[in-house]
Amino acid sequence: MSGGRQRVGIAVLGLGWMGQAHSRSALRIPSLFPERAVDPELVVCADTDPERRERAVRDFGFARAVADWTEAVGAPDVDAVWVTAPNMVHIPMIEAACAAGKAVFCEKPIGGKPEHAVAAHRAAAAAGVATGVGYNYLWAPLVLHARQLIASGQLGRITHYRGRFLSMYGSDELGLLSWRFQLDQAGYGVTSDILSHSVAQAMFLLGPIEEVIGMRETTIRRRPLPQGTASHYGRGRPEDPHGEVENEDFASMLCRFAGGATGTFECSRTMVGPESQNAFEVYGTEGSLAWNLERINELQYYRRGTHAETGYTTVFGGDRFPFHGAFVPGQANAIGFEDLVAIEDYAFLQSLATGEPFSPGFAEAVDVVAVQQALIDSWDSRTWQPVPAWREGNRA
Numbered sequence: 001m002s003g004g005r006q007r008v009g010i011a012v013l014g015l016g017w018m019g020q021a022h023s024r025s026a027l028r029i030p031s032l033f034p035e036r037a038v039d040p041e042l043v044v045c046a047d048t049d050p051e052r053r054e055r056a057v058r059d060f061g062f063a064r065a066v067a068d069w070t071e072a073v074g075a076p077d078v079d080a081v082w083v084t085a086p087n088m089v090h091i092p093m094i095e096a097a098c099a100a101g102k103a104v105f106c107e108k109p110i111g112g113k114p115e116h117a118v119a120a121h122r123a124a125a126a127a128g129v130a131t132g133v134g135y136n137y138l139w140a141p142l143v144l145h146a147r148q149l150i151a152s153g154q155l156g157r158i159t160h161y162r163g164r165f166l167s168m169y170g171s172d173e174l175g176l177l178s179w180r181f182q183l184d185q186a187g188y189g190v191t192s193d194i195l196s197h198s199v200a201q202a203m204f205l206l207g208p209i210e211e212v213i214g215m216r217e218t219t220i221r222r223r224p225l226p227q228g229t230a231s232h233y234g235r236g237r238p239e240d241p242h243g244e245v246e247n248e249d250f251a252s253m254l255c256r257f258a259g260g261a262t263g264t265f266e267c268s269r270t271m272v273g274p275e276s277q278n279a280f281e282v283y284g285t286e287g288s289l290a291w292n293l294e295r296i297n298e299l300q301y302y303r304r305g306t307h308a309e310t311g312y313t314t315v316f317g318g319d320r321f322p323f324h325g326a327f328v329p330g331q332a333n334a335i336g337f338e339d340l341v342a343i344e345d346y347a348f349l350q351s352l353a354t355g356e357p358f359s360p361g362f363a364e365a366v367d368v369v370a371v372q373q374a375l376i377d378s379w380d381s382r383t384w385q386p387v388p389a390w391r392e393g394n395r396a
Ligand SMILES: NC(=O)c1ccc[n+]([C@@H]2O[C@H](COP(=O)([O-])OP(=O)(O)OC[C@H]3O[C@@H](n4cnc5c(N)ncnc54)[C@H](O)[C@@H]3O)[C@@H](O)[C@H]2O)c1
Pocket: 013, 014, 015, 016, 017, 018, 019, 046, 047, 048, 049, 052, 069, 084, 085, 086, 087, 089, 107, 108, 109, 110, 134, 135, 136, 193, 229, 230, 231
């Protein structure tokens, strides 16, 4: 305890894009949230890449960095573990953290296949440790506001939901064959990587999904092989040796929500044009809402009667909405991607100190991957598939 606040020693496993984002959260939380109940401390970073380990200590201020993640998980000065390595190493990391009694925050999708999230949930429940999962877009202040508008009945009865996550990260044929394109490192492709965000967002806003049908495609089947640690944003050359893409570039899905609404979803990493279009539209009998990550600080709102002549109104983000004021005061002063990561990390850390339950955790991730499993089943059967009731409460 320091100043009435609880110290939480943090291990970060994998200092890539998201490991760095979460580490910066730990550094920023004290100045962003002075009313906090917790003081995060960057204790140890584990990464197989020596340059990343050097950066961890030099640039982020971790007390130490190790190559073997098992050393980090078991360290007595670590209270909570952030799992930010490629998907297919999530599960051994989570199981070890649970066995050591540490709280675990894991990046989505928790492993690469639906059964992995189920295994993670089982391990955490058996150990009784707190869990969090990185569906960071749920924490966007205007998404939280959208949820509140829907719950309050402002849109009437919800009849339809459109979700999409169209990213260009794999749209260049010379984009490297990074871990995301390989079965043994990523598991499934876009359904694990980005449809997971869309489905989590839909269920956060509208509740459980009952049945689905969909299709998939791999549009770019060979890519240049990387040398060393490679990001999916890296580029190779035509003359470089190429390897096979082993998972899907595109998936679409029709669904029915338990509340009666119909839903349509699309996700792709290879379409040219949409750069990071994580978006949703919600249609009700009295109005509708639309939000798009590319315009993270704007919510489109239409209400029958009120907007009949003007059409949609743009609601700008601002400190009247949850968490926004921690970053910048006033209205229409923008916040960004890493601010959502800071919000989720703050909320998770607070829950560790106060004992309040945190959501989304591994239980909610099981609900999301149950939908993914039904979609996968529909690829083979070419028929509508019920969402498996893997967890009490994930169905109506
Ligand atoms: N929530 C989001 O918006 C979001 C965005 C990007 C990635 N992600 C998720 O975060 C996770 C990491 O993705 P990323 O884009 O940050 O990956 P990345 O490729 O940028 O970084 C992965 C890091 O893990 C390290 N690593 C690999 N194997 C390791 C091992 N066995 N032990 C320790 N370190 C190891 C690599 O050296 C690298 O530094 C994935 O599960 C991904 O789905 C989430």
